[in-house]
Amino acid sequence: MATHAGPCFSAAVLPLLLGFLLLRGAPSRAADTNTVAVGQPLSGRKRLVSKRGKFALGFFQPAESSRHWYLGIWYNQISEHTTVWVANRDAPLSDPASSQLSISSDGNMVLLHGDRAKSPALWSTGVASIPPSSSTVGVLLDTGNLVLTDASNTSVVLWQSFDHFGDTWLPGGRLGRNKRTGEVTRLFAWKGYDDPAPGVFALELDPNGTSQYLLNWNGSMEYWTSGNWTGDGFTGVPELKAYSNSPMSMYNFGYVDGKDESHFFYDVKDEAVVTRFLVDVTGQIKFLTRRRRLKAQRRVVEGSLMPFTYRDMQSVTNNFSDKLGGGSFGSVFKGSLPDATATLVAVKKLEGVRQGEKQFRAEVSTIGTIQHVNLIRLLGFCSEGTRRLLVYEHMPNGSLDRHLFSSGPGPGHGVLSWETRYQIALGVARGLDYLHDKCRDCIIHCDIKPENILLDDAFAVKVADFGLAKLMGRDISRVLTTMRGTVGYLAPEWITGTAITAKADVFSYGMLLFEIVSGRRNVEQRPDGTVDFFPSAAASRLLDGDVKSTVDRRLDGDAEVGEVERACKVACWCVQDEEGARPSMGTVVQALEGLVDVGMPPVPRMLKVLGDPANYVKFFSGLPST
Known part of the structure; x- marks a missing residue:
């Protein structure tokens, strides 16, 4: 049965962080709804569950030995039943099967028991001004707030439990005073640990107009005061000021002194944090904070991202023990979410990101909205202190370089067929076309290479790695032009310092396409120390009509010659010296699909120069290790 008592803490004043306890989640039942409506009452063992499963409302007993039942709200994803609000504190029920929460004829939510036609309501929202023509519903929100709203416009809140606290104050609620009516919201302690009736202790904002909070005993005797608000804390609670000013704080605290209302508020920055203010039966004011384990209920919602803490990331990746690779923007580690299927993820620890948290979250949110069959899906992120991490879906076959350039036994060392290679080339082109021309704003990738x-x-x-260049800001040029294994794919404009456009990605794609055809790195060192630059050889063979000799020798000639020629022509067009001569990625897609003819491209000046080993320049000196 339910128990109201939380962990035993010894805080006698407004709080410091009192500790994190790991909790297990309980999945909601398929039949649960978050709404009470006319003709759809709540009774017996039924319950309401908020949209994302965070809170539940139903009938409960505060202790196993209790014979009384109450209608209340509790955390739904915590194994220990922890009540945060009770409707009928003074009027317990004997049997939930004969009780119901419903919408009455006057539009209010009411709690009825026994003979509903004769018995008065044990509890009601008590709104007197609901128009007779209105249709109302009761909705349990993910904040833990129960609201009575107009069914045709749920933004119109007629009544809310956040204006009628019990002993618990949840994030998003306001503890304050209405200056027009004089009404004050209070926290009332329970009478006993198994009795939710109002006890002798109550916390409220000073009704005399000061900005201090008073803990009163027996309705009138002042038991404790917070002291007045100073702008970032209360004079009697120096711990709160120190904690709220900490860059590692997980909360936002504030006090509002407006024309019509004064109130104190707080919110949490991390959805994994479960927190509440509580006035317990002994008069202690407790700020209880717990951290939920990641679980199946914390799945990604379409169009949104899952926020993680750094501790989450350490747990998911087993303290970053399984490194998948590294690149221009940081290292990538394999991990698994502790959900029902142990979903595999790839966690990228970003390096060199100098953006503030607000701007970082804004950019990451933009990346998270970009979805295409040929773009990796971003699942979540971590922004904590100076740490910036991104969580992606895991790809079981790894990166393209493993399949193009590796040899020998083991996973990822099989030779890709020509058909697979051609589909890969087409998929990359489609993904880039989407980034360049199908998104709201053009996104330049800036680091197209087999590893990505x-x-x-x-x-x-x-x-x-699309969208990450913007996170690097002005440092992106320095990062890319000094990154081993990246410079061979960069367009000339990166070096000359001219403005970077989407055509820089087109150039990189052309270099990638040469490697997909040949199955080797574009730049390789011969035993005598000279350099073999494959794109120059491919352009020459294309002009000579000998494109089949450009194909990976491991395929033993098993390739469609027409597709090979088309791929080599497209690659040469993509690496033209002048960006205006390069095609768009949309045109590349059409060309590879065979929808447009591809003329014979001129050999770029760069390929002519680099075709002579004596003219090999430092621009391509960053040979990748294989």
Whole structure:
């Protein structure tokens, strides 16, 4: 049965953080709803569950030995029943099966027991001004707030439990005073640990107009005061000021002194944190904070991202023990979410991000809205102190470089067929076309290379790391031009310092396409120390009509010659010296699909120069290790 008593803490004043307790979640039942409506009452063992499953409302007993039942709200994703609000504190029920929460004929929510036609309501929202023509509903929100609203416009709140606290004050609620009516919201302690009736202790904002909070005993005797608000804390609670000013604080605290109302408020920054203010039966004011484990209920909602703490990330990745790789923007680690299916994820620890948290979250939110079959899906993020991490879906076949350049036994060392390679080239082109021309704002990837092309279990393409260049800000040029394994894919404009456009990605794609055809790095060192630059050789063979010799030798000639020629032509067009001569990625997609003819491209000046090993320049000196 339910118990109201929380963990035993010894805080006698407004709080410091009192500790994190790991809790297990309880999944909601399929039949649960968050709404009470006319003709849809709540009774017996039924309950309301908020939309995302955070809170539940139903009938409960405060202790196993109790014979009384109450209608209340409790945390739904915590194994220990913890009540946060009770409707009928002074009027317990004997049997929930003969009781119901319903919408009455006057539009109010009412709690009825026994013979509903004869018995008066044990509890009611008591709104006197509901128009007779209005249709109302009761809704349990994910904040833990029960509201009575107009069914046709749920933004119109006629009554809310946040204006009628019990002993608990949840984030988002306001503890204050209405200056027009003189009405004050109070926290009333329970009479006993198994009796939710109002006890002798109550916390309220000073009704005399000061900004201090008073803990009163027996209705009138002042038991404790917070002291007045100073702008960032209360004079009698120095701990609160120190904590609220900490950069590691998980909360936002504030006091509002307006024309019509004065109130204190607080919110949490992390949805994994479960917190509440409580006035317990002994008169102690407790600020109880707990951290939920990640669980199946914390799944990504379409169009939104899951926030993680750094501690979450350490747990998910087993303290970053399984490194998948590293690149221009940081290292990537394998992890698994502790949900029912142990969902695999890839966690990227970003390096060099200098954006503030607000701007970082804004940019990450933009990335999270971008969804395409050929773009990796961002699931969540962590922004804590100076730490910035991104959580992506995991791709079982890893990155393209493993399949193009590796040899020998083991996973990822099989030779990709020509058909698979061509579909990969097409998938990358489609992903880039979406980023450049189908998003609200053009997104330039800036780091297209095999290491950033991921493959799912069916070898379908997922372009990774898009949108990250903007997170690096002005440092992106320095990062890319000094990154080993990246410079060979960069367009000339990166070095000359001219403005970067989407055509820089087109150039990188062309370099990538050469490697997909050949199955080797574009730049390789010969035993005599000279350099073999494959794109120059491919352009020459294309002009000579010998494109089949450009194909990976491991395929033994098993490739469709027409597709090979088309791919080599597209690659040469993409790496033209002048960006205006390069096609758009949309045109590349059409060309590879065979929807448009591809003429013979001129050999770029760069390929002519680098075709001579004597003219090899430092621009391509960053040879990747394989």
